[in-house]
Amino acid sequence: MAPIPGSGLAKGLAVTLRTMTKKSVTEQYPDVQPDLPPRTRGVIGLFEENCTVCMLCARECPDWCIYIDSHKETIPAATPGGRERSRNVLDRFAIDFALCMYCGICIEVCPFDALFWSPEFEYAETDIHELTHERDKLREWMWTVPAPPALDPGAEEPKELAAARKTAEKLAATQAAQTTPASQAAQTAPAAPTAPTAPTAPTAPTAPVEQPEPPADRADARPGPTEPPADRADTRPGPTEPPAGRTDAKPGPNPEPESGSNPESESGPNPESGPNPGHGPTASEGGAS
Amino acid sequence: MNDALDVALRLLIVFVVFLTFPLIVGQTEHKVMAHMQGRLGPMYAGGFHGWAQLVADGVKFAQKEDVVPAGADRRVFQLAPAVALLPYLLVLVAIPIGPDEGAVGQVLDAGIFFVLAVMGVGVLGSLMAGWASANKFSLLGGLRTAAQLLAYELPMLLAAASVAMAAGTVSLPGIVDAFEWWWLPWQIIGAIVFFVAGLAELQRPPFDMPVADSEIIFGAYTEYTGLRFALFLLAEYAGIIVLCGLTTVLFLGGWHGPWGADGLGWVWTLLKSAVLAFIVIWLRVTYPRLREDQLQKLSWTLLVPLSLAQIALTGIVKVVIQ
Numbered sequence: 001m002a003p004i005p006g007s008g009l010a011k012g013l014a015v016t017l018r019t020m021t022k023k024s025v026t027e028q029y030p031d032v033q034p035d036l037p038p039r040t041r042g043v044i045g046l047f048e049e050n051c052t053v054c055m056l057c058a059r060e061c062p063d064w065c066i067y068i069d070s071h072k073e074t075i076p077a078a079t080p081g082g083r084e085r086s087r088n089v090l091d092r093f094a095i096d097f098a099l100c101m102y103c104g105i106c107i108e109v110c111p112f113d114a115l116f117w118s119p120e121f122e123y124a125e126t127d128i129h130e131l132t133h134e135r136d137k138l139r140e141w142m143w144t145v146p147a148p149p150a151l152d153p154g155a156e157e158p159k160e161l162a163a164a165r166k167t168a169e170k171l172a173a174t175q176a177a178q179t180t181p182a183s184q185a186a187q188t189a190p191a192a193p194t195a196p197t198a199p200t201a202p203t204a205p206t207a208p209v210e211q212p213e214p215p216a217d218r219a220d221a222r223p224g225p226t227e228p229p230a231d232r233a234d235t236r237p238g239p240t241e242p243p244a245g246r247t248d249a250k251p252g253p254n255p256e257p258e259s260g261s262n263p264e265s266e267s268g269p270n271p272e273s274g275p276n277p278g279h280g281p282t283a284s285e286g287g288a289s
Numbered sequence: 290m291n292d293a294l295d296v297a298l299r300l301l302i303v304f305v306v307f308l309t310f311p312l313i314v315g316q317t318e319h320k321v322m323a324h325m326q327g328r329l330g331p332m333y334a335g336g337f338h339g340w341a342q343l344v345a346d347g348v349k350f351a352q353k354e355d356v357v358p359a360g361a362d363r364r365v366f367q368l369a370p371a372v373a374l375l376p377y378l379l380v381l382v383a384i385p386i387g388p389d390e391g392a393v394g395q396v397l398d399a400g401i402f403f404v405l406a407v408m409g410v411g412v413l414g415s416l417m418a419g420w421a422s423a424n425k426f427s428l429l430g431g432l433r434t435a436a437q438l439l440a441y442e443l444p445m446l447l448a449a450a451s452v453a454m455a456a457g458t459v460s461l462p463g464i465v466d467a468f469e470w471w472w473l474p475w476q477i478i479g480a481i482v483f484f485v486a487g488l489a490e491l492q493r494p495p496f497d498m499p500v501a502d503s504e505i506i507f508g509a510y511t512e513y514t515g516l517r518f519a520l521f522l523l524a525e526y527a528g529i530i531v532l533c534g535l536t537t538v539l540f541l542g543g544w545h546g547p548w549g550a551d552g553l554g555w556v557w558t559l560l561k562s563a564v565l566a567f568i569v570i571w572l573r574v575t576y577p578r579l580r581e582d583q584l585q586k587l588s589w590t591l592l593v594p595l596s597l598a599q600i601a602l603t604g605i606v607k608v609v610i611q
Contacts, residue, residue, distance in 0.1 A: 012575045016325040026329040 038146040040119035041102050045141035046093055050114035053088035057106035057115060065099035066106060067092060067132075093138060097123070098131040120144040299395070300382070307378050311526030312343045318526075318570045319343075325574040346519075353515035360423035361512065369421060370513070370520035373414025376407045377527035384534045385462045387544050387555035400461035401449050404535060405442075411524065412438040412490065415499065418521070419509035430508020433499040433581060437489055440588035441496075445486035447596035448479040451603045452539045465543035472542070475606060479599040480540035482592050484565070487532040489588070491525060493569060495576035498584050533565035534558070541565075 027034055036042070053070040069092035075085040107115040118141045125131050151158070157165075319342060323330030335341025357363055382395050383404055397403050412434060419431015453459045455476065456467040473480075489496035492508075500508035510521050537543055541561045544554025579587065 009576070013571065016571060016575045019327055020321065020324045022327070024324055024329050025327045028329070028332070 036119040036121075038119070038149050039117065040121075041104060041117050042119040042121040042144075043097070043117075043123060043141050044095055044100070044104075044107065044138065045116045045118045045120075045145050046095075046135055046138035047114045047116060047142050048090060048093060048135055048139050050112045051090050051093065052112055052114075053090050054111065056109050056111065060105050060109045062103060062105065063099045063101055065096040067094040067096070090135070093135040094132050095138060096132040098128045116142065116145045118142070118144045119146065303382050304378070307381050307527060307530075310530045311523055314529050314566050314570075315343050315522075315526050316340065317566065318573070321567065321570045322574050325571070350515055350519035355515045355517060356512075358423055358512050362421035362423070365417050365421035366512070367517070369414050369418035369509075370517040370524070371414070372417055373411055374520050374524040374527065376409075376411040376414075377524060377531050379407050380404050380531045381527070381534075383461060384531070384538060385465065385543065386534070386558040388462075388466070396460070396462060398460050401453055401459045401464075401539075404461070405446060405449060408490070408528075408531065409438065409442055411528065414521075414524065415492070415509045418513065422509070422512040424512050426505040426507075426511045427509050429505045430499045430501075430511070433505075434492065434509060436581075437492065437496070437499055437584065440585050441486040441489040441592070444482050444588060444592035444596040445490065447593070447600055448483035448486065449539060451479040451596065451599045452476060454600065454603045454607060461538050465538055465545070468542040468545055470542070470545070473540075476540050476599070476603070478595055478602070480536065482596045482599065483540065484532070484536050484568075486588070486592055487536065488569065488572065489584070491528040491532060493525070493529070494573040495579050496584060497578055498581050501578060529566055529569050530562070533562040533569065536565055537561040 053068060055068055058064075058066040058068050068090070070088045070090050072086050073089050075087065077084050104117065107117060120141055123131075123133070319339070320330045331339025331342035333339055334345040357366055380403075383397050383400055385396070415434040416431050416438075419427045419429075419434060422428070452464055455472060456464040458464060458467065492499050500510065505511070510518060513521060537558055542557075543561075544557050546554070546557035
């Protein structure tokens with residue numbers, strides 16, 4: 001059936017009239033802040049407490065817009081007769097946002113979760129040189145990083161959670177075995193000496209031997225993702241002990257350099273990660289233990 | 290003395306209407322067009338929803354330099370905006386908005402003749418501008434304007450003639466006085482033809498081929514800046530007022546309405562005109578520009594036959610009811 005002549009014209013009029021009665025889509029930006037999704041790529045924030053000056057971000061950056069300066073500091077041996085440790089201290093961390101193309105590779109590549117996307121976007125400058133933002137400014141932007149959106153209801157369990165839960169379960173099993181009657185204790189006894197160390201801090205026993213310092217940090221950051229595990233540990237029966245178990249498990253020299261190496265950064269991140277629960281994985285180890 | 294004062298007062302009122310109503314239509318166009326496109330339109334000027342946007346525009350236009358191209362025909366170039374604008378002011382004098390003596394600037398016995406003749410002069414302004422600018426785009430625009438005037442003046446006149454036949458008078462208040470409600474269906478074809486032809490004569494979208502900014506910059510107005518350019522724009526919006534007022538008076542019964550006949554007739558006239566002005570804006574937002582050949586075809590193959598048919602219908606009915 002052929003359309004009625006002029007029906008197209010009427011349709012056109014209807015479209016415009018209908019649009020007029022609908023709410024307009026204009027964002028009144030300077031008056032009303034835009035409602036940005038949490039993963040918006042506005043600016044890159046630096047969580048400098050997590051930075052180990054590994055330079056991976058600077059090296060991976062496709063347009064070389066990250067500037068990092070650092071120096072080495074030597075930390076006296078913790079125990080008499082022990083070996084001195086050295087570590088990198090961050091002097092300068094700057095991102096030239098005039099060069100940055102917002103690819104996010106630095107954020108992806110950071111092994112210590114020191115870089116984050118923030119939806120903050122109002123940092124225009126009148127001089128292009130002022131777009132090179134230094135660490136204090138980058139650190140300030142961390143406050144604007146929102147919590148990551150929750151996983152989908154049916155989503156796979158995050159790897160960090162799975163690993164931590166496995167550890168906790170193992171530990172719980174061991175402890176349960178220890179508390180059970182002697183006959184069963186006899187069975188688990190051979191395994192007991194290794195178990196407490198291995199599951200809690202897998203790198204700890206080996207790492208300190210060759211490279212004392214960075215592994216200490218790494219041990220901080222890696223199992224770090226244990227804030228969620230900490231939650232889990234609460235829900236699980238035994239694993240309230242894992243932190244305790246860890247400190248127990250690490251033989252003498254290890255804990256001390258760790259706690260002594262960067263006391264501020266270890267206590268620092270935790271209150272700061274408080275307001276941004278999303279950073280849990282980054283700075284959480286102290287909080288968990 | 291009293292007569293002089295009376296005339297002065299009437300002219301003053303017409304002048305004020307001439308200056309304010311186009312701005313109101315213009316502001317309405319800003320807002321309606323914006324919302325029809327899912328936008329908000331001006332929001333800042335004047336504070337409340339940008340009500341003073343056109344005032345701000347006027348200030349801006351007034352500040353601009355008035356440039357006359359070196360090769361232009363200086364006199365004609367400078368005179369053109371006035372020629373484009375003044376006819377609409379003159380037409381406004383003759384449009385009655387209410388039944389009594391005081392509601393029209395000047396009662397003219399040959400109202401329709403006067404109105405249509407003077408409105409035709411308005412197009413001369415565009416022709417002069419196009420010819421005098423020494424610019425090929427202006428010239429093209431001017432020629433298109435001329436072609437459009439030729440094509441659409443005829444159906445417009447024929448449609449108006451149909452109403453004059455029906456009323457038996459060419460006086461505008463006389464036509465409205467003779468109006469009965471059933472004229473509406475009787476003259477509906479003529480009304481549509483008149484309105485569409487009027488739109489084309491005003492060069493309003495979708496009949497804005499003469500100024501088609503995507504192909505000939507801004508047609509005859511390409512070389513104009515500042516206040517003279519603003520006058521051309523004002524002429525367009527004054528033209529909308531005149532066209533809507535005329536359509537109301539000729540085809541929609543002017544001050545006749547379902548109620549409020551005594552004293553409030555002018556409200557009906559204004560209301561009907563406002564609705565028509567909204568339709569003018571609505572059409573502009575909705576339809577794309579007609580190509581030059583489509584524009585001519587629409588007039589010669591559709592509007593002219595329709596208006597002739599309307600005249601025939603008017604004549605037949607007129608004979609039958611007598």
